[in-house]
Amino acid sequence: MRDSYNRFISLSLFLSPSLPAKSCICHMCGAHLNRLHSCLYCVFFACFAKKHIHEHAKSKRHNLAIDLLYGGIYCFMCQDYIYDKEMEQIAKEEQRKAWKMFVCPCKCVPGIGEKYSTWEPTKRELELLRHNPKRRRITSNCTIGLRGLINLGNTCFMNCIVQALTHTPLLRDFFLSDRHKCEMQSNSCLVCEMSQLFQEFYSGHRSPHIPFRLLHLVWTHARHLAGYEQQDAHEFLIAALDVLHRHCKDDNGKKANNPNHCNCIIDQIFTGGLQSDVTCQACHGVSTTIDPFWDISLDLPGSSTPFWPLSPGGDGSALNGESHTTGATALTDCLRRFTRPEHLGSSAKIKCSGCHSYQESTKQLTMKKLPIVACFHLKRFEHSAKLRRKITTYVSFPLELDMTPFMASSKESRMNGQYQQTVDPFNNDNKYSLFAVVNHQGTLESGHYTTFIRQHKDQWFKCDDAIITKASIKDVLDSEGYLLFYHKQFLEYE
Amino acid sequence: MKMEDMPLSGPDNTRLEALAHDIYSELVEDACLGLCFEVHRAVKQGYFFLDETDQESMKEFEIVDQPGVDIFGQVYNQWKNKECECPNCKRLIAASRFAPHLEKCLGMGRNSSRIANRRLASSNNMSKSESDQEDNDDLNDNDWSYGAEKKSDQNSPRRSKSLKHKNGESIWYNYNTGISYETLGPDEVRSLLTTQCGVISEHTKKMCTRSQRCPQHTDEQRRAVRLFLLGPSAPTLPDADAVETDSFDIPDAQPLMSRLQWEDSDISPTDSASSKASTNHSDSRKPKKKKKPSLPLNSGGSSSQSNISISTKKKRPKLSAPPISSIYDDLA
Numbered sequence: 001m002r003d004s005y006n007r008f009i010s011l012s013l014f015l016s017p018s019l020p021a022k023s024c025i026c027h028m029c030g031a032h033l034n035r036l037h038s039c040l041y042c043v044f045f046a047c048f049a050k051k052h053i054h055e056h057a058k059s060k061r062h063n064l065a066i067d068l069l070y071g072g073i074y075c076f077m078c079q080d081y082i083y084d085k086e087m088e089q090i091a092k093e094e095q096r097k098a099w100k101m102f103v104c105p106c107k108c109v110p111g112i113g114e115k116y117s118t119w120e121p122t123k124r125e126l127e128l129l130r131h132n133p134k135r136r137r138i139t140s141n142c143t144i145g146l147r148g149l150i151n152l153g154n155t156c157f158m159n160c161i162v163q164a165l166t167h168t169p170l171l172r173d174f175f176l177s178d179r180h181k182c183e184m185q186s187n188s189c190l191v192c193e194m195s196q197l198f199q200e201f202y203s204g205h206r207s208p209h210i211p212f213r214l215l216h217l218v219w220t221h222a223r224h225l226a227g228y229e230q231q232d233a234h235e236f237l238i239a240a241l242d243v244l245h246r247h248c249k250d251d252n253g254k255k256a257n258n259p260n261h262c263n264c265i266i267d268q269i270f271t272g273g274l275q276s277d278v279t280c281q282a283c284h285g286v287s288t289t290i291d292p293f294w295d296i297s298l299d300l301p302g303s304s305t306p307f308w309p310l311s312p313g314g315d316g317s318a319l320n321g322e323s324h325t326t327g328a329t330a331l332t333d334c335l336r337r338f339t340r341p342e343h344l345g346s347s348a349k350i351k352c353s354g355c356h357s358y359q360e361s362t363k364q365l366t367m368k369k370l371p372i373v374a375c376f377h378l379k380r381f382e383h384s385a386k387l388r389r390k391i392t393t394y395v396s397f398p399l400e401l402d403m404t405p406f407m408a409s410s411k412e413s414r415m416n417g418q419y420q421q422t423v424d425p426f427n428n429d430n431k432y433s434l435f436a437v438v439n440h441q442g443t444l445e446s447g448h449y450t451t452f453i454r455q456h457k458d459q460w461f462k463c464d465d466a467i468i469t470k471a472s473i474k475d476v477l478d479s480e481g482y483l484l485f486y487h488k489q490f491l492e493y494e
Numbered sequence: 495m496k497m498e499d500m501p502l503s504g505p506d507n508t509r510l511e512a513l514a515h516d517i518y519s520e521l522v523e524d525a526c527l528g529l530c531f532e533v534h535r536a537v538k539q540g541y542f543f544l545d546e547t548d549q550e551s552m553k554e555f556e557i558v559d560q561p562g563v564d565i566f567g568q569v570y571n572q573w574k575n576k577e578c579e580c581p582n583c584k585r586l587i588a589a590s591r592f593a594p595h596l597e598k599c600l601g602m603g604r605n606s607s608r609i610a611n612r613r614l615a616s617s618n619n620m621s622k623s624e625s626d627q628e629d630n631d632d633l634n635d636n637d638w639s640y641g642a643e644k645k646s647d648q649n650s651p652r653r654s655k656s657l658k659h660k661n662g663e664s665i666w667y668n669y670n671t672g673i674s675y676e677t678l679g680p681d682e683v684r685s686l687l688t689t690q691c692g693v694i695s696e697h698t699k700k701m702c703t704r705s706q707r708c709p710q711h712t713d714e715q716r717r718a719v720r721l722f723l724l725g726p727s728a729p730t731l732p733d734a735d736a737v738e739t740d741s742f743d744i745p746d747a748q749p750l751m752s753r754l755q756w757e758d759s760d761i762s763p764t765d766s767a768s769s770k771a772s773t774n775h776s777d778s779r780k781p782k783k784k785k786k787p788s789l790p791l792n793s794g795g796s797s798s799q800s801n802i803s804i805s806t807k808k809k810r811p812k813l814s815a816p817p818i819s820s821i822y823d824d825l826a
Contacts, residue, residue, distance in 0.1 A: 033520060035527070069524060070531050083535055126540050135547040142555045143565050150576055153593035204555060206566040210589050212578040216596060223602065461565065466573050468566075470559045 024068065028052040037065040037074065048074075092117075136204055140456040145172075147201045148208030148466035152215055156465055157233040160449040161240060162211060163463040164436040164485050165194075166201050167453040168373055174265050176202065184247065190217050190240075191247045208466035218243060233438055233449050234295070234377050234483060241266055241294050270294050273369035275408045278350055279341075279362045285354035290368050295375040295483075298334040302393040303382055307337065331376065331397040331484065332405075339366050339406045366408040372491065374403070374432060376484040381444060390444045397437075397484055399473070403430040432486035440482045452476045683723050692719050 025032045026047040034049035041062035046053035053065050057076040065074050071091055072081045099115055121129060138144050145167075149159040165171060174180070175198040182192050193214050200209045219225060222239040248264030273290045280286075301307035307329075341364040344350065349358040380391045404410055407430060437452040451463045452471055462471040536542035558567040576589035582599045598609065686692060691702040693711040701719075702711060 070528055072531055072535075081531070081534060081538075083538055120539070121541050121544065126544075129544050130540075133548060134551050135545070136551055136555060137545065137547045139552070141557050142552075143557050144555055146565060148564065148573075150573060150589045152589060153591055153595075155593050206568060208573055210576055210578050210592075212589065212592050212596075213581060215593060216581045216600075219596065219600060219602065467564050467570050469564055470557065 026050075026052055028055070036068045038068055040064040040066055040073070140459065143206070144204050145202055145455060146461060146468050147203075147205065148463070148468050150208050150210045151465040152210070152212060154231060155211075155215060156449040157231045157236050158211065158215060158218070159465055160233050160438045160451040160463070160483075161237045162197065162214070163451040163453055164237075164438060164483070165240075166198060167436055167455065168269070168485070169435070169487060170269050170372060170491075171265070172198060179265070180248075188217060188220065189247050190214075190221060190243045193217050194244065221246075232381065233440070234297075237375070237483065238294060241270055269372045270375070272367065272371035272374065275366050275368035277364045277366070278344075279364070280350070280352035280354060280359045281361055282357075282359045283352060283354040285352060287350075287353065294371075295377050296335075296338065297377040297379055298331075298338055299379055300334065300391050300393050300395060301329050302391045303379065304384055304386070328394050328396045331395060331401070334376075334378070334395065335403075335406050339364065366410075367403060367406050368408045370403055370407070370430060370488070372488045374486045374488075376486070378482055378484070380440065380480075380482055388444055390440075390447075392480065395481055397434065397477070397481055399434050399477070400489075401432045401434070401486055403432060428490040429492070431489040433489050434476075434484065435487045436483075436485035437476055437479060437481055438483035438485075439479050441480075449482075452479065680724075687720055687724065691716060692723070694719055694722075 024036060024045060026034070026036060027045050029047060029050055029052060031047050031050070034047035036045055037048050037053040038045050039053070039056060039060075039062050041060070041064070044056055044060075044062075045068075046056050046065075048054075048067070053074075054076065057063055057065065063076040065076070066072070067074065067081075073084065073087060074080070075082045095115060136142075136144055149162060151159065175195045178195075180191050180195050182189050184192075197209075197211070197214065218236075218240055221243040225235065225239050245262070245264060245266040248262075248266055271292050271294060274293045274296075276289050276291065278287045299305060299307065341362045344361050344363055346360055350361045351357070352359045352361070376397075378395055382389050382391060404427070435454040439450050439452070440447050441450070442448055452460055452475070453463060454460050458473065460471045460473060460476050462469050462475070533542065557565045559565070560567075563569055574590070577586050578589050578592055579585070580587050580592070580595060580599055582596065587595045601610065686701065689706070691704045691706055691708040691711055693702045693715045694700065695702065702708060704710065706716065
């Protein structure tokens with residue numbers, strides 16, 4: 001039976017050259033269409049539409065036949081297709097093998113990989129589901145997944161980050177499908193607490209959740225945070241990601257200590273690579289380093305360091321008609337400034353390995369590898385020696401962001417600071433969508449954090465500690481913006 | 495029609511078209527067949543109708559989009575009385591005060607070392623019950639704020655005063671700011687009222703922290719406050735003989751005399767000045783929140799007391815009558 005299946009179903013689906021397609025015809029009428037079936041007792045093909053296979057079954061009493069197109073087994077006694085557990089196991093197994101085997105002749109894909117199969121309930125689960133007909137289905141008008149958070153005493157900085165994390169789609173999927181297998185002995189695992197948090201958010205409870213255990217865990221594992229005035233949401237985000245990363249194991253079950261070899265969910269989602277190129281002005285040799293990052297901190301106009309011009313020599317205004325003297329600053333302006341080539345000056349000469357001497361150089365930062373979730377931190381809090389203040393310059397940010405111009409691969413076209421926007425409509429690698437915005441209202445000394453999060457495709461909600469309300473896209477885009485969370489639109493297989 | 499019968503060669507468009515059409519309809523049919531199989535299988539295996547929901551459930555979780563209520567249809571700011579158990583000390587703490595509590599509980603706050611030092615210095619004279627008083631005191635510190643370094647100026651008058659009374663007299667530490675009864679749990683209120691005057695000041699809304707025989711308030715006022723805060727079951731004002739206070743030894747009259755001089759001075763302006771400052775600050779920090787929770791002190795209060803584990807509360811030893819009242823009598 002396995003052979004039968006293997007030979008005809010898997011391969012016929014892919015028209016393997018080893019099996020001549022010509023032999024797949026009805027033995028009675030010669031048709032190759034009309035729902036050909038193969039007898040499971042002998043080698044006999046016949047079509048279904050003209051009932052030829054029925055005749056064969058009756059005459060030979062071979063009561064089982066298999067459909068050559070989809071692999072369904074027909075029983076002539078029951079007069080219906082039947083689904084046998086064992087046969088289906090075999091079928092799945094063979095199909096998996098066939099998919100792995102299939103290699104396109106031009107080698108454009110390494111192999112199809114695994115076929116995605118949707119979840120199916122087991123018998124026991126079916127029973128349970130039938131006994132309990134009340135269902136909570138997450139539709140687009142559903143509150144499930146949204147929940148307020150009690151403020152534990154100026155902990156809005158924590159609440160806003162929790163809201164952003166619980167609405168990160170990949171992270172949500174990871175935790176809701178129970179992927180964390182905890183190996184910590186004590187019950188002080190922050191990842192377990194995170195998992196619990198998702199359970200609370202999707203429980204359907206309407207009263208706000210009290211995240212006191214989370215606060216306790218973060219402080220015991222990140223002592224530098226607690227008790228000082230570093231109640232900054234950005235600080236908390238980095239500390240939380242760090243603790244989560246430490247508590248995660250990579251796929252092999254080993255502790256994730258080495259940042260270069262970690263494969264934990266935090267690294268998969270949040271870690272990107274920042275490329276730093278230092279070019280010697282004398283020999284033009286380039287020394288490159290790549291550092292991991294979880295967020296990009298962007299300077300803003302209005303701080304004590306000058307913002308404009310965006311590049312040395314040029315004034316960067318030759319970009320799509322934008323001028324820096326009028327109009328609001330955009331996020332892309334900040335990114336352009338971040339990735340501009342920077343002349344390091346005569347006081348900061350770097351030893352060049354090419355020239356073997358100290359030379360002036362230019363440094364440039366670009367994105368080598370973008371994380372799945374990109375977090376942009378607008379540096380609104382100035383803590384320089386002379387002053388401490390909040391920069392409230394409005395920075396406009398888009399709903400959809402294309403990071404291609406800021407990638408390391410696009411560097412050549414920006415060597416001289418000239419920015420050419422050649423957007424390839426078919427390249428989806430670097431397209432990002434906004435899904436969370438953390439805002440800070442108030443002054444440096446006393447302020448309050450709130451978050452806008454996106455729940456379904458275009459529904460936005462404002463999370464203000466325990467109060468969740470619906471928000472419009474306009475509210476979101478008009479807000480000041482402190483932390484901006486973008487999610488990759490298209491996820492590729494590795 | 496057999497494939498072999500159809501000649502492909504020749505610029506015969508109609509034949510090509512017919513062929514293309516055949517292929518097309520074949521593909522569509524196959525796709526439909528696939529869908530049919532999927533549905534057939536789902537029905538046969540019994541999971542086809544599983545994801546149907548009931549109307550009631552769907553209604554329950556609909557998003558509400560109206561002014562004045564959140565997406566669950568709830569009114570804002572009704573979550574004042576939430577409590578949680580501290581993972582460190584296992585006490586029940588009001589949720590909105592959990593963070594400052596945890597900061598001290600874990601010994602992480604800027605003031606934690608100060609408190610710890612004070613405790614160590616006075617550990618000879620005091621029992622552990624003092625820690626409750628100190629917690630109250632620290633609740634009023636209002637150091638727990640974003641960037642509140644500048645508060646150190648306000649602290650200094652208090653600090654210098656406390657230095658005068660190093661040996662076991664920390665219970666008098668609260669003088670300057672008075673105590674806001676709203677932030678205290680019923681047990682703490684009860685214990686406070688056994689040692690202090692407790693009359694609530696008109697303009698600061700805080701409890702008087704002087705002794706139970708303080709000259710500024712009458713016994714009548716004290717009785718009224720106890721009735722108000724603790725209900726009809728409130729203990730009556732104790733006689734001079736049976737005063738139950740936190741242990742403090744009064745080894746000699748000298749410290750008492752100096753304390754009394756301080757008591758005699760007019761404290762209320764200091765009270766109001768510092769309390770006004772702290773109130774303003776907290777207001778600016780949280781413009782939306784009003785710090786006036788309703789007092790859960792009738793039956794609700796007494797029932798919640800049973801939830802609080804008494805075993806964690808430290809016992810207060812009863813002392814023989816302290817000479818305080820006699821000193822007052824002398825002065826009066």
